[in-house]
Amino acid sequence: MAVYIHERHNWTEFQWEDEKILNLLSEVRHLQGKLIGKVELLGFELKDEANLETLIQDVVQSSEIEGESLNPEQVRSSIATRLGLDNSGLVNSDRHIDGVVEMMIDATQNADKTISAERLFSWHGALFPTGRSGLYKIDVAQWRTGDMQVLSGGIGREVVHFEAPKAEKITEEMNEFISWFNTDSAIDPVLKAAIVHLWFVTIHPFDDGNGRIARALTDMQLSKADGVNQRFYSMSAQIKQERKGYYTILEKTQKGDSDITNWIVWFLNCLKESIIASNTIIDKVVRKHHFWMQNNVHISNDRQRLILNKLMDNFEGNLTSSKWAKITKVSADTALRDITDLVNKGVLLRTASGGRSTNYVLNW
Template structure:
């Protein structure tokens, strides 16, 4: 059964700690109950909410259909931008997209360290979901799989579960003043083993399964860093394995960015003794419905924009006397337009390789789209043209990100200079692209 354990905090190196953090004392760490392989009973209200959410997700997945291929990357990109705010860093969708294309160019002057970190997170999240979300590739989810998932997201850290106590939130660098203290390190492997078994074997409502798996993971907080991002990927994994979503990635947890207090309240309810699981499931189900609606709207906005930019191109060609005004379907400009949602930043080399055309043909097409006002020209600090950008498409990602931005601090910001290593101190903040 879930319980608290009393532990002693007595920091060895107090030289650079504040007065309040130097003091030893006792704190309480929460140890959740194991999940097993059966879903717990829910109230009729919570059960109805979860069933409604499953139906809404299915309808959204069907409406988006094949468009989910490009939409997923946009949603993960936006989610990763929001994640960077937890670290106290900010990056625009445009800078991120440029970094995705140009991170191999050391001299571009446009790919910051933050941008490259977020690029790595986007790619790792996509790979992780693809691996664990496919039951054929991963018939059983194991603790080793979850460790690898986290290491894909945080490759600079040593792989493996944490071997020290961590804590969440609080005004200083001490578990005595933390908002929440996860289970001690001695309990982590047992609990993650149980969580992996739950993800593998549990059947029933996929929204309930995802809600419980996410809350349990965030409660265990099993890694030194990357818990928030790994916990989000776990939601995608559960829904994909359950075939609740086949086309589209719906970043449910990120909806809580608009109501961080509710997210924390939901997790706190989950951790009550006895657990107020119904409250958490209802909040999660409502977030699922909102996220599904946002994904459908983004897909529709992109489809509308696709039509507008094509009309703009035809109008421009007609004004310039270019015939035919409506280009053939195999024209390079049309091929570029059809892929702008997933390829919003382009170079001559990228267009030539992507569409198997000459560099000269790629340059002519990019120049025409820029002259038509569809693409913008981006230069480096020396004024050299580096790439072309589809700013209106990037603006859609920016709008999604801004409306769901995560703003959260953690005890990492309170770390004293030259102080002891900071354990996992990720704020249990809400998460949204």
């Protein structure tokens, strides 16, 4: 008796109940259309900024799903450099972050939305530039050569959630997947994105990085559905928020048959929430634009511009003169002069606390 979906005969002949998904699919498609229409009104500069913010969120959150924390500032710098955007004053990024960014940009920004084994190998190589996943050496830029189980629990208490197809089947399985991905079909592009994600993570063709590559492929397919080469909503960020539900529905589907209705419903609901959440990014971009329109004339140096941009992004804790000095690598006196200049011009506000705890906030 089959235990996992991939052990069933013709397992990729997926089926679903139209009456359970059509209304939800229509709602998602409507929201996509409204979002694309909204960003078209922003103009080129703000569209680029919204795309940048979304890609940052996508890269950071996709890695966090796997328990890996990336420096958002390094991610921003890496993406801005590769998109040819202004990244003056930003930190340098390491090659591991550059690899994740290169994969995501190749998946979503390039006009060629087809895949091949070589393209997937290049993504995998970019994710693991040292040939290791943490402390462990892995097969890089090639299909896995060993068995693969998805486990949880400590040593001696492991729970097996899923066993992927045997290594000797990977080439055949991936050839079928790649051919299907590259072939135009009558399936709605959004539904195809749901199938792409499920199909790839079920094959689990690599030693590591399967989740991140699955989400990159999902974004590639969703960019086809949107009809644009920019991203304005982050499916990865929403999956991160719903991580427990994601793994639950994935396990149930992979232990079921080829009726994937419940998976599609979950995927569409997750996608719907990610599109709704995109308004936060767009509103932030517009707000930031208006701030610079009003205050650009008041900026005296690059240090001020750097800190103000940080305050509008993801600044940790409160802004103090000592933190300003540390970030900009200047003396305490210079930091205080920079701050006082912005306070006098009404760009920053001094909070009620005094003494060493004095801190400053943006005057939005």
